[in-house]
Amino acid sequence: MCGPAQCHNPIHCIVPPHxxxxxxxxxxxxVQQMARALLHQNEEVRDERAERMTGGLVPEDGRSGLFVSSALARSVPDRHVCDRRIHDGEGKAALPGRLVRGxxxxxTGDPEVDRAYDGAGTVFELYSEAFGRNSLDGAGVPLTATVHHRRNYNNAFWNGTQMAYGDGDQKIFRTFTELSVIGHEMSHGVVQYSGGLLYxxxxxxxxxxxxxxxxxxxxQRKLDQDVYAADWLVGAGILGPDINGRALRSMKAPGTAYHDALLGQDPQPYHMDLYVDTTDDNGGVHINSGIPNHAFYLYCMYLGGNAWERPGQVWYRALQQINNPMATFHDWAAETMxxxxxxFGAGSCEQVMLRRAWRLVGIAC
Structure with missing residues (x-):
């Protein structure tokens, strides 16, 4: 169980504690030593982030969980300009490291640097072009990232101000500069600056x-895939050569992403009847996310087309409007409705199919 500051200001890691x-x-x-070290490092970075975000950053409009610098709060430029800053951590723990590509x-010729740079640009374009958002905070904040974080580091995270990517050990994990991982971690920044959701x-x-x-x-947008062509995997291709699995998570079929002697069975549920009550992982945040994930997948299957269009617009608007850092799944479903x-209007296909998607995962709205 995390403490209050940790729940509000956690480190968001792609590889979950469970x-x-x-x-x-x-x-x-x-492997045991590596895993325990990662768990300990996660706690260290979480504490550092809590200290940083409670000293110098202020709540905006009284919305718990939304923190922006006073300078950003004062000025929101009309023109969206991407400002990427990729650093080389050189195998060290200190962030951000040496700036290698602005x-x-x-x-640069360094695959990790260049993938982080290109991926950050792709995420920026998604939010700018599909949702009208200027960077993660809506006010043009620079996109700072560090690659080669620590040595053989088996994780990636958003720490409240930047992304950091390990190289993996090439056994359990290959790389962490995979596009869905980059999009996931950067989107934690969007959630943070959109009112926040208590972790x-x-x-x-x-x-x-x-x-x-x-x-x-x-x-999906980068590959120009519609909802039927997409694989709906998070972290596809990052698992090592000897791991029996396709990804970290599957939105199409939660609980099936991996089944491995070392990693165990993917524990994600797809329905509220299978909701996991646990004190681990801040109450199972990486586990029970399978339920709203699957609801979004079903909604996309009903509507067809591109995920970033009708279904994505509903999810993005709900994120901007919910104003409830302690929202439950039911609260979120109601906000999406x-x-x-x-x-799209009451009684629209978009509303009717959304209600059906939520009911299929056991949430009435």
Whole structure:
């Protein structure tokens, strides 16, 4: 169970604690040491973020969980300009590290640097062109990222101000600069600057789910895939060569992303009847996110077309309007219903199919 500051200001890691704890139990001595070290590092970064965000950043409009600098709050430029700043961590823990590629710079030849740069641009374009949002905060904040974070680091995270990507150990994980991971982590910044969702229980699972939704949307828009062509995987291709799995999570079929001797069975439920009550992982935020994830997938299947169009617009509007950092799944479902009505009208196909999608995962709205 996290403390209050940790729940409001957590480090958002793509590899969830429940997976690390399984590795700490099932792995050999070196894997156990790695997993325990990652769990400890996560706590350290979480504490650093809590200190940083309570010293110098202020709530805007009294909305708990939404923090912007006073300078950004004063000035929101009309023109959306991407400002990417990719750093090389050189295997060290300190952030951000050495700046190696700024906006407009030529490719470096380092695959991790260049994937982080290109991925950040793709996420920026999604939010700017599809949702009219100027960067993560809506006010043009620079997109700062660090690659080669620590040595053989098996994770990626958003720490409240920037992204950081490990290289993986090439055994359990190959890389973390995969586009759905980049989109997921950066979208935690969007959630943070859009009112926030308390990182505990159902609101925390919604926080994770929204990041998954926009992470998969980032991939689909980049590949120009409609909802039927997409694989609906988060972290596709990041698992190592000896791991039996396709990804970290599947929105199409929660609970099927991996089934491995070391990592165990993907624990995500797809329906409220299978909701997991646990004190681990801030109340199962990476586990129970499978339920709203699957609702979004079903909604997209009903509507067809592109995820970032009608269904994405509903989800984005709901995120801007909900103003409830402790929202439950039912609260979120109701907010999406209001968004569908506002955008497409009462009784519209978009509203009717949304209600059906929520009911299929056990949530009446």
């Amino acid at each position: 997976m690390l704890r399984v590795m700490a139990l099932r792995g050999d001595a070196s 906006e407009g710079d030529a490719p 505990q229980g159902q609101s925390g699972a919604l926080n994770e789910s929204v990041a998954d939704v926009f992470g998969t949307m980032t991939v 209001d968004a569908a009505i506002a955008l």
